Amino acid sequence: MTQDEATRDRVVRVADELFYTRGVQAVGMDAVRAAAGVPLKRIYALFGSKDELILAVLRHRMSVWDAGIAAEAERAATARDRILAIFDFLDAWFREPDFRGCGFINAFGELGAASPAVTEAVREQKSTFQEYLARLVAETGAPADLAPQLAILAEGAQTTAAISGTPEAARQARAAAVTLLDAAIHHAGDLVPG
Amino acid sequence: MTQDEATRDRVVRVADELFYTRGVQAVGMDAVRAAAGVPLKRIYALFGSKDELILAVLRHRMSVWDAGIAAEAERAATARDRILAIFDFLDAWFREPDFRGCGFINAFGELGAASPAVTEAVREQKSTFQEYLARLVAETGAPADLAPQLAILAEGAQTTAAISGTPEAARQARAAAVTLLDAAIHHAGDLVPG
DNA sequence: TACCTTAGAGAACGCACGTTCTCAGCGCAA
DNA sequence: TTGCGCTGAGAACGTGCGTTCTCTAAGGTA
Numbered sequence: 220m221t222q223d224e225a226t227r228d229r230v231v232r233v234a235d236e237l238f239y240t241r242g243v244q245a246v247g248m249d250a251v252r253a254a255a256g257v258p259l260k261r262i263y264a265l266f267g268s269k270d271e272l273i274l275a276v277l278r279h280r281m282s283v284w285d286a287g288i289a290a291e292a293e294r295a296a297t298a299r300d301r302i303l304a305i306f307d308f309l310d311a312w313f314r315e316p317d318f319r320g321c322g323f324i325n326a327f328g329e330l331g332a333a334s335p336a337v338t339e340a341v342r343e344q345k346s347t348f349q350e351y352l353a354r355l356v357a358e359t360g361a362p363a364d365l366a367p368q369l370a371i372l373a374e375g376a377q378t379t380a381a382i383s384g385t386p387e388a389a390r391q392a393r394a395a396a397v398t399l400l401d402a403a404i405h406h407a408g409d410l411v412p413g
Numbered sequence: 414m415t416q417d418e419a420t421r422d423r424v425v426r427v428a429d430e431l432f433y434t435r436g437v438q439a440v441g442m443d444a445v446r447a448a449a450g451v452p453l454k455r456i457y458a459l460f461g462s463k464d465e466l467i468l469a470v471l472r473h474r475m476s477v478w479d480a481g482i483a484a485e486a487e488r489a490a491t492a493r494d495r496i497l498a499i500f501d502f503l504d505a506w507f508r509e510p511d512f513r514g515c516g517f518i519n520a521f522g523e524l525g526a527a528s529p530a531v532t533e534a535v536r537e538q539k540s541t542f543q544e545y546l547a548r549l550v551a552e553t554g555a556p557a558d559l560a561p562q563l564a565i566l567a568e569g570a571q572t573t574a575a576i577s578g579t580p581e582a583a584r585q586a587r588a589a590a591v592t593l594l595d596a597a598i599h600h601a602g603d604l605v606p607g
Numbered sequence: 608t609a610c611c612t613t614a615g616a617g618a619a620c621g622c623a624c625g626t627t628c629t630c631a632g633c634g635c636a637a
Numbered sequence: 638t639t640g641c642g643c644t645g646a647g648a649a650c651g652t653g654c655g656t657t658c659t660c661t662a663a664g665g666t667a
Contacts, residue, residue, distance in 0.1 A: 240526065241526050241527065242522075242523065242524070242525075242526045242527060244438055244523075245526065245527050247653075247654055247655080248654075248655060248656080249654075249655090258614075258615050258616065258617090259615095259616090259617090259655095259656080259657090260614075260615075260616090260657085260658095261614080261615080263655095263656070263657085268655080268656085269654095269655065269656090319525070319526060320521070320522065320525075323576075324518065324522060324572050324576070325521075325522030325523075326522070327514070327519075327522070327572075327575065327576055328436075328514065328518060328519030328520070328521070328522030328523050329436065329438075329519075329522050329523040330436070331436075331513070331514075331575075331576075332434065332435050332436045332439065332513060333435065333436060333439050338576075341576055342576055342577065342578070345573070345576050345577065346577075364585070364588065367573075367581075367582070367585045368585050368586070368588065368589040368592075370569070370573065371566055371569035371570055371573055371582055371585060371586050371589065372565055372566065372569055372589070373569065374568070374569035374572045374573050375564070375565035375566055375567070375568035375569025375570070375572070376565055376569070378518050378521075378568045378569070378572055379539070379561075379564065379565050379568050381521065381525075382517075382518070382521055382525075382532075382535055382536055382539050383536065383539065383540075384536075387561075388561070388565055391558070391561045391562050391565060392562070392565050394558065394562065395562040395565065395566070395589070395593055398562075398592065398593055398596045398597075399589055399592055399593070401596075402592045402595075402596055403592075441623075441624055441625080442624075442625060442626080443624075443625090451645095452644075452645050452646065452647090453625095453626080453627090453645095453646090453647085454627085454628095454644080454645075454646090455644080455645080457625095457626070457627085462625080462626085463624095463625065463626090
């Protein structure tokens with residue numbers, strides 16, 4: 220890793236934490252400079268603008284999220300357990316003291332109306348997650364319709380936990396996921412009785 | 414309605430639309446003045462500060478939301494159908510051309526970190542919704558655990574629809590709600606088979 | 608040592624915006 | 638008619654912040 224890459228990485232990590240904790244617009248570039256210990260001139264040489272830094276932060280957060288989900292999932296043996304591991308992952312995350320909701324949803328609410336690039340980045344991370352879920356659902360043999368339903372549960376759990384300030388949404392979403400999985404697998408191919 | 418009340422109402426409605434469409438921080442007080450046709454001096458006499466205006470807007474949006482849900486629900490005969498009517502309500506909302514997600518979730522993402530008052534207002538509207546759902550669930554005879562699960566589906570559908578830009582999350586969440594309702598009512602009191 | 612390039616620290620600039628102030632006009636009591 | 642309080646329109650003020658500029662110091666090369 221070159222010096223530039225190391226500095227870039229450091230700035231992105233620091234900015235990510237600040238943006239997530241306080242909100243993007245509430246954090247000035249000077250706060251990033253102070254926290255990263257990197258001169259403004261250097262930051263602007265590396266990123267060009269705050270908007271570019273924001274996108275770099277979103278990309279970084281996306282890779283961290285993907286790695287975290289994958290790490291939690293690979294400890295489970297079956298696809299069904301890997302799906303449920305996602306909700307255990309959420310549970311642990313919600314209990315972290317500085318949990319403040321999904322950074323992508325927050326960024327979308329804050330900047331999505333004004334920035335198509337932010338919207339695009341957020342949309343990309345959500346669709347990556349949905350595709351991951353779709354693969355797991357396919358492995359279980361359940362109908363493909365199940366995947367977006369589980370994704371909606373995961374999204375809802377994140378906002379509910381953030382706003383309520385409690386982690387219980389993870390457990391509730393997990394229970395719902397179990398019900399949906401059981402219904403999809405046990406009754407696969409059946410019509411819902413009237 | 415006094416003159417003051419009418420002007421307050423006008424300013425709140427206009428600000429609500431601007432805040433929702435462009436984001437709260439992206440809308441200056443001067444834009445509110447121009448759109449409402451009310452002098453800044455008058456706005457500040459009525460609200461005191463932008464922060465107060467934001468809270469008034471959130472309160473207004475909460476009452477509109479509650480009324481909208483209630484209007485859609487009262488057309489249904491049974492508690493089960495009133496629950497499902499919520500998802501039909503979401504479906505219609507998601508198809509509106511200027512739909513941009515849940516205004517409360519967006520406001521939380523944008524301002525929650527900096528403003529406890531905003532967090533409190535958002536939390537209040539979510540808990541009002543959860544209580545409403547809990548009453549409907551109780552009417553169906555399903556276990557109380559079902560209510561937060563349905564709430565999570567509704568939340569997740571809103572963020573998913575906002576970010577994806579498509580309304581299909583409403584249909585998917587509704588299908589999941591049907592499965593959860595059926596499972597809760599058919600198997601009420603049972604243990605999940607191993 | 609003398610010179611050139613580069614980087615760091617912080618001041619400076621320009622702009623946007625929340626809030627307040629100024630001033631002109633208008634209704635109204637005597 | 639003559640003041641007087643109120644209101645509207647917009648200028649003005651202070652501040653914060655994204656971005657750029659300036660100055661100084663250091664490091665490498667003849």
